[in-house]
Amino acid sequence: MKIIKLDVVDSTNTYLKTLSKQSFCQDEMVVWAMKQTAGRGQQGASWQSEFYKNLTFSIYKRIENFSSQKYFSLNIVVSLAVYELLQEMKIESLSLKWPNDILVQQKKICGILIENVLNNQYITETIIGIGLNVNQVHFPNLPQVTSLKNISGNDFELEEILLKLSEKIVKKLSDFPMNFTQKDFEKYEKCLFRKGIPSVFEDDFGNRFMGIIQGVTQLGGLKVLLENDIEKVFSQKEIRLLY
Numbered sequence: 479m480k481i482i483k484l485d486v487v488d489s490t491n492t493y494l495k496t497l498s499k500q501s502f503c504q505d506e507m508v509v510w511a512m513k514q515t516a517g518r519g520q521q522g523a524s525w526q527s528e529f530y531k532n533l534t535f536s537i538y539k540r541i542e543n544f545s546s547q548k549y550f551s552l553n554i555v556v557s558l559a560v561y562e563l564l565q566e567m568k569i570e571s572l573s574l575k576w577p578n579d580i581l582v583q584q585k586k587i588c589g590i591l592i593e594n595v596l597n598n599q600y601i602t603e604t605i606i607g608i609g610l611n612v613n614q615v616h617f618p619n620l621p622q623v624t625s626l627k628n629i630s631g632n633d634f635e636l637e638e639i640l641l642k643l644s645e646k647i648v649k650k651l652s653d654f655p656m657n658f659t660q661k662d663f664e665k666y667e668k669c670l671f672r673k674g675i676p677s678v679f680e681d682d683f684g685n686r687f688m689g690i691i692q693g694v695t696q697l698g699g700l701k702v703l704l705e706n707d708i709e710k711v712f713s714q715k716e717i718r719l720l721y
């Protein structure tokens with residue numbers, strides 16, 4: 479596993495995307511930045527992180543025989559890798575917020591941005607971007623965000639976590655998608671934040687409604703039981719969980 483360590487970059491995902499377009503990417507290459515000037519989150523959001531306090535890195539991976547329809551199984555595998563590492567670090571009250579945020583005590587500790595390269599309906603390359611909050615203590619105007627230091631009181635060695643997490647992800651992806659099973663899917667559903675609990679959602683028009691998360695579909699939609707007792711499947715762009 480080759481690791482490129484950069485002081486400052488716009489975004490580690492963008493960096494790997496550019497390299498891959500020029501065919502300069504080695505399989506399983508990791509790019510780790512101390513600071514991103516244009517860190518990107520899901521749905522066009524930005525990702526902020528203090529210099530050298532947190533982990534911001536991306537992994538490049540080639541994949542064979544992976545239909546783009548099943549893209550969500552990749553989100554599941556990566557989310558579970560982060561979840562399992564935090565479990566091994568004895569972090570409690572973990573959950574996975576659909577589609578792929580990792581929460582501790584109901585606050586976001588890790589975000590994942592997966593960007594895929596498609597060739598004829600097949601995902602052939604993927605760039606997995608991870609933002610894991612480690613030693614940063616203050617998150618101005620972000621009350622629902624936390625870090626490993628905030629929940630444990632301890633400082634952590636960034637490089638140690640980077641190595642453990644990237645090795646875990648690369649290992650899980652070495653035989654992917656063949657090794658992806660119903661068990662992974664079930665584990666993801668079991669860890670789902672607010673599953674079975676009445677919750678408030680907002681649709682893309684700003685309308686609020688009540689519903690109960692039932693699980694996810696194989697295609698990555700969120701199954702919500704609505705007040706009229708009808709189960710509806712929502713895509714990521716259609717719905718936001720308020721909590």
Ligand code: BTN
Pocket residue numbers: 488489490491492514516517518519520521523525533534535536579588589590591606607608609
């Ligand atoms: C999210 O929760 O919205 C996803 C956040 C992903 C952030 C990481 S930091 C490393 C990589 N480079 C980026 O620009 N974004 C991802």
